[in-house]
Amino acid sequence: MNFKFSQDQEMMRDSAKRLLADLSSYAAVHKILDSEATHDANLWKQMAEAGWLSTAIPEEYGGAGMGYLELAVLAEEMGKTLACTPFSSSIYMAAELIKAAGSESQKATYLAKLAAGDAIATVAYAEKGRIDAAGVQVKAQGRKLTGVKSPVVDGLSADLAIVSARDEEGVSLYLVNLADSKVTRESVATMDRTRKQARLSFNGVDAEPLGKAGQGAALLDAMSYKAAALFAFEQVGGAQAAMEMAVQYAKERYAFGRPIGSFQAIKHRIADMFVKVETARSSAYYAAWALESAPEKLQQAASGARVMGIDAYAFAAQENVQVHGGIGFTWEANPHLHMKRAKHLESLLGGAIVWRERLMRSLEQAA
Amino acid sequence: MDFNDTPQEAEFRAEVSQWLSQNAKLRSESGGMMSMFAEAEGGELRGEAEWEMVRTSQAWQRKKADANWGVITWPKKFGGRGGNIMQQVIWGQEEAKYETPANIFMIGIGMAGPTIMTHGTNEQKDRYLQPMLRGDEVWCQLFSEPGAGSDLAGLRTRAVKDGDDWVINGQKVWTSGAHYSKWGILVTRHDPSLPKHKGLTYFIVDMESPGVEVRPIRQITGGANFNEVFFNDVRIPDSNRLGAVGQGWAVSITTLMNERMSIGGGGGLFGGDNGLGSIVALLRETTLDGRPALEHDAVRQKMAEFAARFKALELTGYRTLSALSQGAMPGSESSVMKLAMGLLIQEMAAFIMELQGAAGVLTDRQDTLMEAMWQQAYLGIPAIRIAGGTDEVQRNIIGERILGLPTDIRIDKTVPFNEVPTGPSKKG
Incomplete structure (x- = not known):
């Protein structure tokens, strides 16, 4: 080991x-x-x-x-x-879908x-925030797409989108050139302005099928486990950074004549961050190993890593704001950047409720 | 990164497995997990059944020692196998698959032994280590006192030099197995006029000495694993002092560091790769409000969260041990394990009791899931959160030693111990 x-x-x-x-x-x-x-x-x-x-x-x-x-x-x-x-968007999600489902050409x-980096790609799977396949209403008829996807992360900068759409076979994936005049892009307001999002409207735009017709939901599902394992590392990294920021501030900030980190009320809160970061890190490592070397363990490992990663980052980011006190509530300070990024990462691919259910299903299969 | 055994580890595992299969019986499906919470049945606090357990445990240790499995990580010159910590983990994982007696040697082999190796004289090493390793002599730990728990260095048991002996007076508490131990590791105060950490001296005490009185403490579980131990003019020869006079704190730290190390293994606690698989299977059969518990989303969500945390802790334990095996210094990381595990098991136990309807509160084995294991866990877990450093102490260790946060302001460290403020009832 x-x-x-x-x-x-x-x-x-x-x-x-x-x-x-x-x-x-x-x-x-x-x-x-x-x-x-x-x-x-x-x-x-x-x-x-x-x-x-x-x-x-x-x-x-x-x-x-x-x-x-x-x-x-x-x-x-x-x-x-x-x-x-x-x-x-471009690498963990779009490139992985193309690797998994694309034709040779x-x-x-x-x-x-x-x-x-000559092109940026993203995956447009959500409609009014709904991400399950049953909610897909964008229509594909004769390789032309009509409908609206929102929100789409990196939809403003991407050259190319992989879009889930409903056709005669069910839900299928299509590649769309976003520079086409039959695509309208609008910015949608998001709390994490460091990761901008878009509303994409398709008005009969030309689309190229990716993978077998009717396989869209299965392909997105398989991609989501891979991406979850990688996002877990972003979450662990972000949680670690938020915790380190709290440690630094607790050493430097004085109140009642002593550094606030000497008070157990602050110290113990930060210790709880450490527990969550370290356990989430172990889960992420396991998921990465499964992704690379043990695909039969990926569903369970990635689900666990995502559940732990979401919780660790949300907790560390939110409590880092608390440790900072008033300054933590200002736009100029840094703590809110992590608080918002934590929620951004959680919003992709489904949140903790969805992934706990996935974990439960994989445990049932194994039991 | 590789979570499988290396070829050397696989070879070692096969060797362990072969010996165990020839010398012990495989556990049944349902048994095993968290046997640490098992309690003797019936109201009797002490009895023949317990002595039988001690004898069986000693016999198993002797059998292992005869085949050179006595202690994997001890150096060969002290009778150990000279193995590494991953081999110890593998041993623990494999042994957990078999029906083996309770381990009553954790204090001796895990804590007293390494302390003697570090601080003991050659005579002490020659006298104590062999019988300890063979299970012939059981050890107990005499550290905590009624007035000194988390604040261990506030202990008051007095040691006064008298010729070649020391005379001990005072009281210790929470001593596991004192009533069947031959030896105890004992920290005392030899000089109350020195600052608290400087006035301590460490001894090995013969539990059969005149003046040693052991009384059982009945716990909230109903059982009595712990004792109070009273010392009334107990004489200890100076040759049983471990470390120099006044070095008791440093010697104690060695013991406590090894206590943290010895929590490794964990094979029995985690039930293998599938974590909570057996519980999930049981929840299919358990009816809650007219349908299987496993069909309630609230149950599914909670069990999944537990499973994620459980697996994460198992992995964290292995990650720490794997770093140690590659030469990292033993640090304070095991605080994470201890802190998170206690809280998790407590939450799980409470939840799984709730799923059992009117049987939730029962300790009867017939009407409960897994023979009332979770009820026993619920009763036993406060001890896990308190013993060996409370949750609060673990958080201080994480905050101060790992993250480098400033220590609390202390008024007790530099003044003479007998000037440290105390509650109304205690005077040093």
């Missing part, structure tokens, strides 16, 4: 840390928060140049052909620094572009 990332993976982490320390400081995140920019374009470009986007894409499609453990290392560091890029066409 070995819970460590390899030396090469740790070297990758070190270089990721350096790049993110330079380009994704809290000040840089605040800039995206206060601007209308869809994402941090310079950071995105540097990530692409450093080869991050190509990590888990096979070499024959222009990728680096490494594995999910490497992607997990990057996810944790991006989560820690609140990186404002479409990495998760689709893989050859799209994966190389995504790997190089």
